[in-house]
Amino acid sequence: MSTASTDRAARCAEAARGLTVPLLLHRNATEFGDLPALTALGADDDTLTWSALRDRVTHAARGLSALGLDSGDRMLINMSSRPEHWLLDLAAVHVGAIPSTVYATLSPGQLRYLAEHSGAGIVVLEGEAELARWAPILAGVPTIRHVVTVSGQGSGDGRVVTLAELESTGAAAHRADPGAFEKRWREVPPEAPVTMLYTSGTTGDPKGVVLTHRNVAHQCVLIEDTVKTPDHSRSLAYLPLAHIAERVLGIYYPLYRANHVTICPDQRQLLAALTAVRPISFFGVPRVWEKMAAGVQARIAAADERVRAAFDAASTAALESYRLRAAGSPVPPELAARVAALDEAVLRPLRTGLGLENLVWPGSGAAPIPVSTLLYLAGLGIDVFEVWGMTETTGSCTINTPEAFRTGSVGRVLPGMELRVAGDGEILVRGPLVCSGYLTAGGGVEPITDADGWLATGDVGVLDDDGFLTITDRKKELIINSGGKNISPARIESLLRAHPLIGQAVAIGDRRPYVTALIVLDEEIAPMWARGKGLPDTSIAALATDPLLHAEITGAVDAANAELSRPEQVKAFRIMPTPWTPETGELTPTLKLRRRIVAQQHAAAIDALYDTPSAT
Structure with missing residues (x-):
């Protein structure tokens, strides 16, 4: 490492020293209290300033403490991206607890696994629909002591409290003893956990990745040192907060830079959000x-x-x-x-x-x-x-x-x-x-x-x-064909996805004589292409068997093959009749391929490709 690199690393380490999320929020409320902090897309009139955000975090933190949330406890959050998500996440951190956002696309079985593995004492849910979905889990996981619902009315279940009730209880507790909150957050050290994120589980059960205040502070300093953007700039949060990128860019980095975050809860609104915010940086x-x-x-x-x-x-x-x-x-x-x-x-x-x-x-x-x-x-x-x-x-x-x-x-x-x-x-x-490290089932x-x-x-x-x-x-995903050749599926898939009509592609070939591919059409581009060609039926199912579209995809495969060595080339492919989503199982919530699931769910289609290699 050069002297300049060593000096830069030392400078960044010094800048991150001693920082915690509560300390950054305190600084922002004190020094930049009137600046905007959080805005929901289309709700500019309800923007939370840094001062107002900290006041609400204070009350929510005291309310969570009253429910028994304590240092080191885990709290699961299953809700969409909205200001209350930031509020409750930050509130848990201020009492030394570990918030963990889970993907909204998880199945009930996956949610139960996370509830049991995390040992969470409190679960935050968006409203009545989520409460109904979680009902069997709440009945079967005794470690869950309380549920906080962000919208909707109260419930007959004594464990359920609304966010309004939580904040009201916390505000009263804070008025009675304002010093308790300040004392509590100042006791949170940089080495304490700040969040736990469950990995997507492409090859097995998800693992709970425990990140510390020191981790996220250092990341923020490095981003600032590397990506030059103005102070207090506007940014857009549109990915789920269970995604590490959004967690850093949507919560921690804006805290570090006192930026203004606009929250886009639905990726279908992304273009409208981008044109409203016109960000300086965008991931x-x-x-x-x-x-x-x-x-x-x-x-x-x-x-x-x-x-x-x-x-x-x-x-x-x-x-x-x-x-x-x-x-x-x-x-x-x-x-x-x-x-x-x-x-x-x-x-x-x-x-x-x-x-x-x-x-x-x-x-x-x-x-x-x-x-x-x-x-x-x-x-x-x-x-x-x-x-x-x-x-x-x-x-x-x-x-x-x-x-x-x-x-x-x-x-x-x-x-x-x-x-x-x-x-x-x-x-x-x-x-x-x-x-x-990873959270163990015993809480370590x-x-x-x-x-x-x-x-x-x-x-x-x-x-x-x-x-x-x-x-x-x-x-773990390298293909080793029956001839012993190591092949990168990612390279093949990247070349295939370069064609606008192809939304997803998975290369097959492990322990097989040659490479084949399953191809999934882009749900937006493929129908648009079909209308331009005058095709009568633009549904994905119809297009999967249409000769004109098949010829277009054949051209895409040929173009990819021209960039590949002979063992890497796709010898046969099949266009799938339905999209792949996290709900259908082939993709993780972060849209990564779950190859094991693809192989299981589409075994017949894969086997058929090796029976009829002339499909290309």
């Missing part, structure tokens, strides 16, 4: 960026020849500049001037329509994003920078920046973190972002690092000579 999971790119592609394709020609000229110039910068080369002044002029005339209006004209740092992570999507977006003037990390590393661990990036890589390791690649290609990391925390502090991430990758990391696959 999109790959599917979000892919849909944006596909939407612009469709719009340009439907435009007249003059518009298409203007776009092609502007996009070509933007891409030329992008490729030079990605290679670390200077952009000639004449090219920079041409890009600026064409951007102002052609590309910026397109970005304005997406609410992205002010972006300083567009990011992507959580799964691989096709290089073709990155290049298309770069041609729009949107340089999307990939990051890599996991829940266990408090989110990002490596990052690309405008000053230093490589297309297709996930960037360089963050200051203070160490990264090395083991002999089998697995990425190992250690440093201040690595979590305390089991460390997940080896004796030297290294975390085996399960991801496989390569480091180039300039320190840029490229992820090639998951260690």
